[in-house]
Amino acid sequence: MASPAEQLPPGWAAEWDATHQRYLFIETTTGHTQWEPPAAGSAETENAPPAGVTPAGGHGKRRQYAAGQTQAYYGGEAAPDPAYGQASAGLGVQQQGGQLFTPGLAAEGQFANQQQIAQQGGGTQGGYYGQGEPEYLNQQPQQYGQPPVDALANQFGQMGVGGQKQFSLYTTNLLTLPPDPRDLAQPPPEIRLPPNACISPSPTANADPSYFRSTLNAIPTTSSLLSKSKMPLALVITPYRSLNEGEEPVPLVTDTVIARCRRCRSYINPYVQFIDGGSRWRCCLCSMTNEVPQLFDWDQVRNQPGDRWQRLEMNHSCVEYVAPTEYMVRPPQPAVYIFLIDVSHAAVQSGMVATATRTILENLERIPDEGERTKISIICYDTSLYFFSMPPGSTDSSMLVVSDIDDVFLPKPTDLLVNLAEARGALEVLLGRIGEMFQENTIIGSALGPALQAGFKLMTPIGGKIIVLSSSLPSHGAGALKNREDNKLLGTAKESGLLQAASPFYKTFAIECSRTQVSVDMFLFSSAYQDVATLACLPHYTSGQTYYYPAFNAARSEDALKFAHEFGEVIAQPIMLEAVIRVRASRGLRMASFHGNFFVRSTDLLAMPAVPQDQSYAIEVQIEEAITIPFVVFQTAVLHTTCYGERRIRVITAALPTTSNLSELYSSADQIAITTFFANKAVERSLTHKLEDSRDFILQKLVDIISAYKASMTSSGAGASAQLAISENMKMLPVLILGLLKNVGIRQSAQIPPDIRAYSQALLTTLPSQLLIPYIYPTFYSLHNMPPEAGTIGEHGVILPPPLPLTSERLERHGLFLIEDGQTIFLWVGRDAVPQLIQDVFELPSYDALRGGKATLNLLENQFSQRINAIVQKIREMRRGVYYPHLYIVKEDGEPPLRLWALSMLIQDRADVLPSYQQFLSSLKDKVNGASGGY
Incomplete structure (x- = not known):
């Protein structure tokens, strides 16, 4: 017998109300609802459940409720934000007017939760320093209720078919839902594998997002389904992330057993199947049957039978094996560090040479040298080369000058590259003297x-890392460059030419380095044009990193501290040498393109002479043939x-589940991974095409996603709609894309120097997601009225204030x-800030006495100063990576360039020709509806 849903006339839809165990009938054009079915007829009801059956997932199509109806459902207008005394456009309570939801599944839990959020608000009553007299307030700790969508997701998480949890799709109307920065701290959509997919109950059996993210946590079974969704399919991999305090190191399999598939060469993992009584295992990538090694069930340490179910590789998604000799082309080489230090007049006068040599000296003990095998060399250069010979066992060194730079040779066969432990005394003396040697150098x-x-x-015979410190444009010998900075090209179609390498020397040299296992890091300091775009080729093809310190001057303690911190961390971090990376996947999937700092040696082998920590790589995946298995594996x-x-x-x-359901595809999307992938694509396109093409490409990708979602997942289908719908888990994607479009790396402007833009592009393509997302969507805090626990020590360290939306509407004059x-910190001080605040934070009598610019915040003998210093310190330490952000004090009526720089971080505001977030959404809606409206 046909269900009521199958008997509806056109223009009507039925949704199952799980709470009342009955259907709700909706007229799709008017939003009119009724409990009794309309006259019988035919209708498209593929998403309606059979009568009397509760849906396991969610409907593929969502009802769009008019604003008035939604507000009535939620109980009227949005509550005022108690922290600011006005209706909130951001954090605490969001206007629910145009939110799209399924009323039949909302039930009392959602309504109660909504009230709870409204009551708890987006801030705290009053403030630390208000317009009136400054006083410490007895504030209550700020709390946030669980968003109703999360509550619903939790309800749905308990439902399933055949024991497998299904993805639930919730739709959001972007036009009436302001971005909530806290959403960016949420984990990616849950990976919901079928039952018994994993042979281990271990919570670490699937990859942690800090190592591996996919743009989709449910893989479409066909390329046509992926194409229909317009979603990108890509992986974001950070294989060597640093370990925060308290984190467990990667488990090390120390025995000699390495079980690999005979056909696809994948490694045994928690997703294989044991068959034939456990004597064989079936590969989860290619289904090949393989013999289980005899020693797999033997504990070699205790010399007794072992338990295969306890083996590390069967319980952890990320493991390391000690490789036997067949994995070596040559014996493991020692770590080698060669420092190339620019000692020209500009480098010496800026204080770079003195800071660099002192930093190396202070960090000699931290350079990885566990087996006392590490080798080191110092070479200085201006228009000549200066080598230093350090005989073992001596504290003396001699300088050898090579002025013939057209045919470079080594002036001595030995003692130029020395063992760090043996030559420690000579190195310490030398590093203390280099500054004096070149103090009067006038060579430019x-x-x-x-x-x-x-x-x-x-x-060359060994390989290792070259660390370059350069303070000026290369001007002599091979690789000499000319100043090609031309302000007339900025903002034009020809600007992208300034972001491409000016000389083939650096790319050719980098590829030679890659072949001989040599990696290059660049530290650049010039106050004038330095052609970062060309010099960054060296780290790009040798898996190094570029660091840029424009207008560096060590006389400013902030400059010296930032460089010394970052340089010291680079020297001290463990590096992985002679590395090659290959990504394998289940049959039907192919790694199509690669983004990041490496050289592609063959179609799918990435060569990395030395892999630094916390560098990210993006890999685009193609679906070559229909996938028939319930889950796929990437390794x-x-x-x-x-x-x-x-x-x-x-x-x-x-391991990721597969799906043939479009709604599951959308609900599994990871907006952080998508943004990371798009950042890489944007930079790639800006170099092969034009900057404008890069921006248009990314914007069009977003329009395509929202258009496809609207056509497939909402009742308006292909017609015009007053809503701008997207799935709940992607609701921050538009504002992240706006942040990317406004990022210095690709934004429309005729004011951005090419060196600054090129460095920003280097960051966009290498930063791990944890650093990249704040670089695209900065963090904004109100400090004068932050909750009392902010800046104090909590369970997880220093407690940060709640983040605000990135709009100047939240700035207050007092x-x-x-x-x-993640790269820069601004302290914005309102012009009406009370004297007590200025005194407590800056130890100055009034706002007028305050000076803007780069600064060091002193730790004063008052609680407020200590809390703010703790917050700044936490921000500098909380993310992976070596970066140490500068701090700038910005006065509301201070220097215009500094003010505009700080305000450019508030990406939801309009800036010059760049749209505000609301204008951007309006333009998106026009494009999605097929109009040709621009900004």
């Missing part, structure tokens, strides 16, 4: 190319030599605010 010019060739000759294998002289294989395995993007 840089033979960077010849210096690179010299370092390359010195380390990243990294063969490398540790800097302690041990050959290892790091294996990261991730307030103190902090804006940061």
Whole structure:
């Protein structure tokens, strides 16, 4: 017998009300609802459940409720934000007017939760420093209720078919739902594998998001389904992330058993199947049957039978193996560091040379040298090359000058590259003297190319890391560059030419370095044009990193501190040498393109002479044939030599379910991974096409996603709609894309110097998601009225204030605010800030006495100063990576360039020709509805 849903006339839809166990009938054009069915007829009801059956997931199509109806449902207008005394456009309670939801499934839990959020608000009553007299307030700790969508998701998580949890799709109307920065801290959509997919109950059996993210946590079974959704399918991999305090290191399999598939060469993992009484295992990538190694069930340490179910590789998604000799082309090489230090007049006068040599000296003890095998060399250069010979066992060193830079040679066969432990005394003396040696150097010019060739000759037999410190544009010898900065090109179609390499030397040299296992890091300091775009080729193709300090001057303690901190961390961090990476996947999936700092040696083998920590790589995936299995597996294998002289294989395995359901596809989307992938695509396109093409490409991708979602998942289908619908789990994607479009790396402007833009592009393509997202969507805090626990120590360290939406509407003339993007911190001081606030934070009598600019915040003898210092310190330490953000004090009526820089972080505001978030959404709606409206 046909269900009521199958008997509806056109223009009507039925939704199952789980609470009342009955159907709700909706007229799709008017939103009119009724309990009794309308006259019988035919209608498209593929998403309606059979009569009397509760849906396991959610409907593929969502009802769109008019604003008035929705407000009535939620109980009237949005509650005022108690922290600011006005209706909130942001955090605490959001206008629910145009939110799209399924009323039949809402039930009392959602309504109660909504009231709870409204009561708890988006801030705290009053403030620390208000317009009136400053006083410490007895504020209550701020709390946030669970968003109703999360509550619903939890309800649905308990439902399933055949024991497998299904994805639930919830639709949001972007036009009436302001971005909530806290959503960016949410984990990616849950990976819901079928029952018994994993042979281990371990919570670490699937990849952690800090190592592996996918743009989709449910993989479409066909390329046509992926194409219909317009979603990107890509992986974001950070194989060597740093370990925060308290985190467990990657488990190390120390025995000699490495079980691999005979056909696809994947490593045994928690998603294989044991068959034939456990004597064989079936590969989860290619289904090949393989013999279980005899020693797999033997504990070699205790020399007794072992339990295979306790083996590390069967319980952890990320493991390391000690590689046997067959994985080595040669014995593990020692770590080698060659420092190329620019000692030209500009470098010495800026204080770079003195700061660099002092930092190396202070960090000699931290350079990885567990087996006392590490080798080190110092080469200085201006228009000549200066080598230093350090005989073992001596504290003396001699300088050898090579002025013939056209045919670079090593002036001595030995003692230029020395063992760190043996030459420690000579190194310490030398590093203390280099500053004095070149203190009066008046030579202007840089033979960077010849210096690179010299370092390359010195380390070619072994490989290792060249760390370059350069303060001027290379001007002599191989790789000499000319100043091509032309302000007339900025903002034009020809600007992208300034972001491409000016000389083939650096790419050619980098590829030679890659072949001989040499990696290059660049530290650039020039106050004038330095052609970062060209010099960044070296780290790009050798898996290094670029660091840029424009207008560096060590006389400013802030400059010296930032460089010394970052340089010291780079020197001290463990590096993975002689690495190659290959990503394998289940049959039907192919790695199509790769983004990041490496050289693609063959179609799918990434060569990385030295892999730094916390560098990210994006890989686009193609579906080549229909996938018929219930889940797929991706496996990243990294063969490398540790800097302690041990050959290892790091294996990261991730399993994702497959789906033929479009709604599950959308509800599994990871907006953080999508943004990370789009950032890489944007930079790639800006170099191969134009900056404008790059922006248009990313914007069009967003329009395509929302258009496809509207056509497939909402009742308006292909027609015009007053709503702008997207799934709940992607509701921050538009504001992240807006942040990307406004990022210095690709934004429309005729004011951005090419060096600044090129450095920003280097960050966009290498930062892990944890650093990239704040770089695109900065964090904004109100400090003058923050909750009393903010800035104090909690269970997880220093407690941060609640983040605000990135709009200047939240700035108050009497307030103190902090804006940061992981690279820079701004303290914004309102012009009407009370004297007591200025006294407590800056130890100055009034706002007029305050000076804007780069600053160090002193720790004063009052609670407010201590809390703010703790927050700044936490921001500098809380993310992975070596970066140490500068702090700038910005006065509301201070220097216009500094004010505009800080305000440009508030990406939801209109800036110059760039739209506000609301204008951007309006333009998106026009494009999605087929109009040609622009900004």
